[in-house]
Amino acid sequence: MHELSICGSIADIVSRRAGGRPVRVINVRVGQLRQVVPDTLAYCWDLVSADTPLDGSRLAVESVPARLRCRDCHRETEVGDLPVFYCGSCGATNTEVVAGEEFLITSVDLAREAEG
Amino acid sequence: MGRFHRHENGTEHRHADHEHADGLGDHSGYQTGAERIEVLERIFGENDKVASANRAAFAASGVTCVNLMSAPGAGKTTLLRATLERLAGQVRIGIVEGDIETSLDADRLAGLGAAVSLVNTGNGFGGECHLDAPMVGSALPRLPLGDLDLVLIENVGNLVCPAEFDVGEHARAMVYAITEGEEKPLKYPVMFRSCDLVLVNKVDLLPYLDFDLDGFLANLRQVNPAARVLHVSARTGEGVPAWCDWLRDQVATDGSATLACPRGDGDRSAVSTLLRSCCRWGDSNARDTCDPAQRRLRNWCCLAGAEAASLLAGGPAGG
Numbered sequence: 001m002h003e004l005s006i007c008g009s010i011a012d013i014v015s016r017r018a019g020g021r022p023v024r025v026i027n028v029r030v031g032q033l034r035q036v037v038p039d040t041l042a043y044c045w046d047l048v049s050a051d052t053p054l055d056g057s058r059l060a061v062e063s064v065p066a067r068l069r070c071r072d073c074h075r076e077t078e079v080g081d082l083p084v085f086y087c088g089s090c091g092a093t094n095t096e097v098v099a100g101e102e103f104l105i106t107s108v109d110l111a112r113e114a115e116g
Numbered sequence: 117m118g119r120f121h122r123h124e125n126g127t128e129h130r131h132a133d134h135e136h137a138d139g140l141g142d143h144s145g146y147q148t149g150a151e152r153i154e155v156l157e158r159i160f161g162e163n164d165k166v167a168s169a170n171r172a173a174f175a176a177s178g179v180t181c182v183n184l185m186s187a188p189g190a191g192k193t194t195l196l197r198a199t200l201e202r203l204a205g206q207v208r209i210g211i212v213e214g215d216i217e218t219s220l221d222a223d224r225l226a227g228l229g230a231a232v233s234l235v236n237t238g239n240g241f242g243g244e245c246h247l248d249a250p251m252v253g254s255a256l257p258r259l260p261l262g263d264l265d266l267v268l269i270e271n272v273g274n275l276v277c278p279a280e281f282d283v284g285e286h287a288r289a290m291v292y293a294i295t296e297g298e299e300k301p302l303k304y305p306v307m308f309r310s311c312d313l314v315l316v317n318k319v320d321l322l323p324y325l326d327f328d329l330d331g332f333l334a335n336l337r338q339v340n341p342a343a344r345v346l347h348v349s350a351r352t353g354e355g356v357p358a359w360c361d362w363l364r365d366q367v368a369t370d371g372s373a374t375l376a377c378p379r380g381d382g383d384r385s386a387v388s389t390l391l392r393s394c395c396r397w398g399d400s401n402a403r404d405t406c407d408p409a410q411r412r413l414r415n416w417c418c419l420a421g422a423e424a425a426s427l428l429a430g431g432p433a434g435g
């Protein structure tokens with residue numbers, strides 16, 4: 001359940017950025033290699049935001065597939081569903097992750113004043 | 117899996133009841149066109165700041181920190197007991213002991229010559245399943261860092277969450293027990309991928325199990341081709357000397373980042389500029405990574421950053 005503490009961090013960041021304005025949607029980018037379950041995150045967000053100024057806001061999760069760059073053949077390939085970190089092109093193990101480890105808040109959509 | 121949520125019009129339903137467009141502002145009556153604030157802020161940013169502070173505290177005392185992780189019951193505490201017994205009088209060790217509840221593990225480590233700082237992660241809400249950087253930071257004042265060579269963090273038993281949190285360690289080791297089954301690296305790739313060393317524990321049970329050791333190693337190589345692997349039995353002591361040698365190597369090499377930084381009669385301003393760049397690089401890059409090589413580079417830069425701060429303040433490194 002580290003989603004709970006993650007939601008605490010999200011609430012801190014959003015509260016600071018929103019500066020008291022009512023928030024409608026928090027846009028979150030989550031890489032495939034992050035062990036965050038979007039549904040659990042949304043559920044925990046409801047718990048964490050309840051009875052706070054962020055009550056009623058929701059998380060919108062954008063997933064980013066994991067990609068590797070091969071240091072041998074220099075091609076980029078997608079990791080896919082199985083966590084195999086070999087180059088998808090030449091099979092080398094000398095790879096680096098170039099996408100899939102993201103975990104950030106990209107933006108916050110404010111509610112219109114009438115909604116707030 | 118659905119979750120309840122509430123629309124502006126007051127109705128509630130579960131997500132599973134209807135499809136969401138992945139984009140925004142197009143959701144069942146939500147109004148669009150409201151103001152959007154660009155944020156682009158890493159969610160682990162606050163944790164990572166504290167992790168850097170922990171790392172700086174270790175660097176200031178010349179202490180190496182190893183984060184030890186595993187599933188519950190894999191044998192971390194038994195291995196730590198064997199480690200303390202073997203390294204007594206050779207390496208000065210402090211332990212940060214993370215547990216959701218109880219001091220049972222800390223009690224098992226008492227009387228072996230190590231300073232133990234217990235962190236109970238229970239917070240009345242089920243307890244945290246991992247140690248994060250602020251928790252480790254809160255444990256450090258209870259350790260005599262200046263008198264230590266090595267801090268071992270016994271993380272909460274869990275194969276998922278601890279891998280996500282940088283706590284300021286220099287290296288990560290995990291204890292994997294052969295009773296867990298050979299498929300675990302594929303099921304928990306982030307944990308297995310984030311480790312510099314995998315200790316394959318309980319090998320004394322090999323004759324009694326159907327465990328496929330080669331299959332396990334092949335699975336591990338798929339997710340982490342670079343990991344060191346040591347076969348150990350914390351119970352019989354097999355492999356414990358090799359693990360202790362690995363720990364000694366960590367202690368011996370970790371200070372090298374600081375030593376490698378130029379000091380002395382050179383052009384102090386050029387050196388400062390270089391180290392400041394390192395510091396900035398360490399601060400801005402390779403944070404969101406579970407890749408051990410990238411983490412080592414970041415650690416080096418953070419150490420270099422500490423050196424830079426010392427230089428700029430006219431401290432000992434400038435001498």
